[in-house]
Amino acid sequence: MNLKQLSQLLGLSQTTVSRALNGYPEVNAETRQRVLNAVRETGYRPNRAAQRLATGRAGSIGLVMPTAPGYDSDVHFGEFLAGLGDAAAKHEFSLVISPTHPDEEVAACRKLVASGNVDALFLAYMRERDPRIAMMKSLSTPFVVHGRSLGIPADYPFLDVDNTAAFHDATRLLLQLGHERIALINGPQHYAYAIRRRKGAERALADSGLALREECIQHSPMTDEHGFRAMQRFLALEEPPTAVLCSSTVLALGAVRAINMAGLRLGADISLIAHDDVLPMLKPENFMVPLTTTRSSLRAAGSRIAERLISQILKLEALPEQELWKAELIVRASTGPAPAGK
Amino acid sequence: MNLKQLSQLLGLSQTTVSRALNGYPEVNAETRQRVLNAVRETGYRPNRAAQRLATGRAGSIGLVMPTAPGYDSDVHFGEFLAGLGDAAAKHEFSLVISPTHPDEEVAACRKLVASGNVDALFLAYMRERDPRIAMMKSLSTPFVVHGRSLGIPADYPFLDVDNTAAFHDATRLLLQLGHERIALINGPQHYAYAIRRRKGAERALADSGLALREECIQHSPMTDEHGFRAMQRFLALEEPPTAVLCSSTVLALGAVRAINMAGLRLGADISLIAHDDVLPMLKPENFMVPLTTTRSSLRAAGSRIAERLISQILKLEALPEQELWKAELIVRASTGPAPAGK
DNA sequence: TTTAATATTCAAAGCGCTTTGGGTAGTGCA
DNA sequence: TGCACTACCCAAAGCGCTTTGAATATTAAA
Numbered sequence: 210m211n212l213k214q215l216s217q218l219l220g221l222s223q224t225t226v227s228r229a230l231n232g233y234p235e236v237n238a239e240t241r242q243r244v245l246n247a248v249r250e251t252g253y254r255p256n257r258a259a260q261r262l263a264t265g266r267a268g269s270i271g272l273v274m275p276t277a278p279g280y281d282s283d284v285h286f287g288e289f290l291a292g293l294g295d296a297a298a299k300h301e302f303s304l305v306i307s308p309t310h311p312d313e314e315v316a317a318c319r320k321l322v323a324s325g326n327v328d329a330l331f332l333a334y335m336r337e338r339d340p341r342i343a344m345m346k347s348l349s350t351p352f353v354v355h356g357r358s359l360g361i362p363a364d365y366p367f368l369d370v371d372n373t374a375a376f377h378d379a380t381r382l383l384l385q386l387g388h389e390r391i392a393l394i395n396g397p398q399h400y401a402y403a404i405r406r407r408k409g410a411e412r413a414l415a416d417s418g419l420a421l422r423e424e425c426i427q428h429s430p431m432t433d434e435h436g437f438r439a440m441q442r443f444l445a446l447e448e449p450p451t452a453v454l455c456s457s458t459v460l461a462l463g464a465v466r467a468i469n470m471a472g473l474r475l476g477a478d479i480s481l482i483a484h485d486d487v488l489p490m491l492k493p494e495n496f497m498v499p500l501t502t503t504r505s506s507l508r509a510a511g512s513r514i515a516e517r518l519i520s521q522i523l524k525l526e527a528l529p530e531q532e533l534w535k536a537e538l539i540v541r542a543s544t545g546p547a548p549a550g551k
Numbered sequence: 552m553n554l555k556q557l558s559q560l561l562g563l564s565q566t567t568v569s570r571a572l573n574g575y576p577e578v579n580a581e582t583r584q585r586v587l588n589a590v591r592e593t594g595y596r597p598n599r600a601a602q603r604l605a606t607g608r609a610g611s612i613g614l615v616m617p618t619a620p621g622y623d624s625d626v627h628f629g630e631f632l633a634g635l636g637d638a639a640a641k642h643e644f645s646l647v648i649s650p651t652h653p654d655e656e657v658a659a660c661r662k663l664v665a666s667g668n669v670d671a672l673f674l675a676y677m678r679e680r681d682p683r684i685a686m687m688k689s690l691s692t693p694f695v696v697h698g699r700s701l702g703i704p705a706d707y708p709f710l711d712v713d714n715t716a717a718f719h720d721a722t723r724l725l726l727q728l729g730h731e732r733i734a735l736i737n738g739p740q741h742y743a744y745a746i747r748r749r750k751g752a753e754r755a756l757a758d759s760g761l762a763l764r765e766e767c768i769q770h771s772p773m774t775d776e777h778g779f780r781a782m783q784r785f786l787a788l789e790e791p792p793t794a795v796l797c798s799s800t801v802l803a804l805g806a807v808r809a810i811n812m813a814g815l816r817l818g819a820d821i822s823l824i825a826h827d828d829v830l831p832m833l834k835p836e837n838f839m840v841p842l843t844t845t846r847s848s849l850r851a852a853g854s855r856i857a858e859r860l861i862s863q864i865l866k867l868e869a870l871p872e873q874e875l876w877k878a879e880l881i882v883r884a885s886t887g888p889a890p891a892g893k
Numbered sequence: 894t895t896t897a898a899t900a901t902t903c904a905a906a907g908c909g910c911t912t913t914g915g916g917t918a919g920t921g922c923a
Numbered sequence: 924t925g926c927a928c929t930a931c932c933c934a935a936a937g938c939g940c941t942t943t944g945a946a947t948a949t950t951a952a953a
Contacts, residue, residue: 262600
């Protein structure tokens with residue numbers, strides 16, 4: 210069933226039917242009702258491809274999903290997606306995901322835009338001097354970056370969490386508790402958020418005349434296993450840290466395990482602060498020793514970005530171009546005074 | 552830059568250029584090369600909406616993502632998506648995700664198909680007598696179900712893990728070890744896989760003249776927290792179980808925590824077997840006490856389903872309509888003989 | 894009763910691509 | 924030389940929708 214058939218059925222022109230369906234004012238109320246009824250009865254659905262071709266709009270927002278066989282999927286991706294999805298669903302947008310090898314993201318973005326399949330693009334997993342930004346600016350498709358790049362001017366639309374501040378504050382708390390040997394279990398080194406978190410910690414330490422020792426830093430994908438290994442490595446050091454920062458509760462999971470296994474008491478012998486993306490699967494308050502965290506909901510961020518993108522596509526109210534969210538520092542039991550004599 | 556402009560630039564007809572690009576044989580090799588060069592120089596990309604309209608093909612496979620504000624996202628979804636993505640990327644397909652309220656999946660599927668946005672549909676989160684199956688069978692769009700429904704004939708394309716057998720085998724192992732009081736921490740009650748897993752366990756118990764006690768069953772979303780709570784509840788019973796089955800390593804995570812907290816030794820005082828979806832984030836072999844599991848990769852399943860869908864769309868080789876994968880039972884340290892005197 | 898608005902409706906022109914149904918040369922063979 | 928092929932290329936017809944520019948019917952104002 211297509212427009213033509215439907216309009217013939219009704220004895221109306223395609224124009225009128227189309228207008229009736231799309232809410233244009235110049236249609237008699239009674240006629241519109243007739244059309245609507247016919248739609249219900251016939252189950253007619255406009256063909257989106259044709260709609261797109263005619264309007265130039267796709268009704269969907271695109272994102273590139275870095276993936277490849279052997280490349281670990283990222284838990285955080287799903288959570289973020291849920292946020293995008295919530296907002297998209299509200300406006301009847303769909304998400305077009307282009308699964309792509311992590312090394313070919315730039316090309317994949319360009320392709321996705323050129324395909325005409327999407328009205329806007331969402332960019333994530335930002336790196337230092339990320340080439341995707343210049344590329345997107347040269348096109349006219351709206352986009353919002355989740356996070357911020359580094360080393361290039363921040364003159365593009367983004368939504369980021371103030372990672373530097375979050376880790377600065379967390380580190381300062383540890384310092385105030387008397388910790389001096391602090392370690393960091395971070396995400397992969399090439400991501401901007403990881404760099405910023407590290408900087409935040411380093412700055413807080415520097416403010417107290419201390420430094421983040423090279424051997425007390427771990428950069429790796431955010432899985433339980435990497436958290437565990439990193440913590441084990443730290444604990445084996447000649448001068449092991451008395452406190453550790455984790456870039457994710459998933460990393461913290463492994464770290465806590467290593468701590469337990471070493472017979473140390475979390476919050477007493479060693480303190481831990483994790484960044485909490487609010488993964489429903491893993492809540493910091495439910496750890497055996499509840500975790501002190503810097504919290505910022507990934508899902509909320511996804512949702513907000515989708516809102517911004519859609520409001521731009523549909524030319525609704527103007528939303529801020531750039532947003533920097535503060536993470537909340539929530540103190541629970543995993544942090545305590547530095548053990549004496551260390 | 553569109554086909555028309557490109558063909559004018561080359562002094563060729565749109566037909567020829569189109570054919571050159573799509574690999575049709577009736578084009579002079581030299582001409583084709585000229586076209587290809589021009590494409591490279593101009594950066595021309597065919598408009599997908601137009602392609603779709605003309606071919607009737609969308610170049611993408613669709614899925615409905617159940618989501619709503621306040622509705623927890625599911626870790627397993629992301630992992631599955633990665634699998635779909637791997638295969639999709641290989642054939643230059645994209646994924647169209649329609650985020651939908653969990654109660655409106657049927658309507659969302661119908662809409663997604665009718666939109667012409669997708670060439671095939673992937674169905675998951677199967678329930679008992681799932682209405683989506685009849686609906687999809689009435690349409691002519693290819694689809695593959697991940698899992699199987701229950702209570703209706705299995706006469707549709709699916710890929711499922713033999714959940715009944717997996718939990719049957721796991722339970723039998725526990726019985727062989729002398730356990731008689733066995734508990735089950737399962738996924739939400741309305742999902743077919745959860746029902747099958749329960750049945751598997753019940754059957755194995757019945758074979759030994761035992762039963763799964765009602766108070767030893769927990770149905771809930773698969774998060775750490777639910778695993779923890781369930782285990783705590785079990786341990787508080789008058790006659791607590793000596794072994795527990797978990798439907799996910801995420802649930803096991805919480806369960807193990809409760810076990811530790813109760814001062815019990817996993818694999819000695821209490822045994823645990825979890826179903827392992829091979830989430831990179833959380834590996835059973837890395838638990839403090841490595842977990843005995845029934846293993847079946849979610850990602851591999853996703854990938855395989857995408858392959859099947861695509862081969863059907865593109866009319867490549869015929870792949871099996873129905874597949875039932877066996878889960879491997881992998882014994883690690885979390886299972887041991889039932890404690891004496893219990 | 895006219896005339897000017899206003900309210901409805903329509904025919905037709907695209908949107909950019911694929912594909913059908915011819916054409917036109919050039920080649921080999923009788 | 925004539926004929927059947929083959930190789931290559933083209934014009935034009937859609938795909939199903941939106942939107943422009945007009946036409947027609949209705950109503951209000953003069």
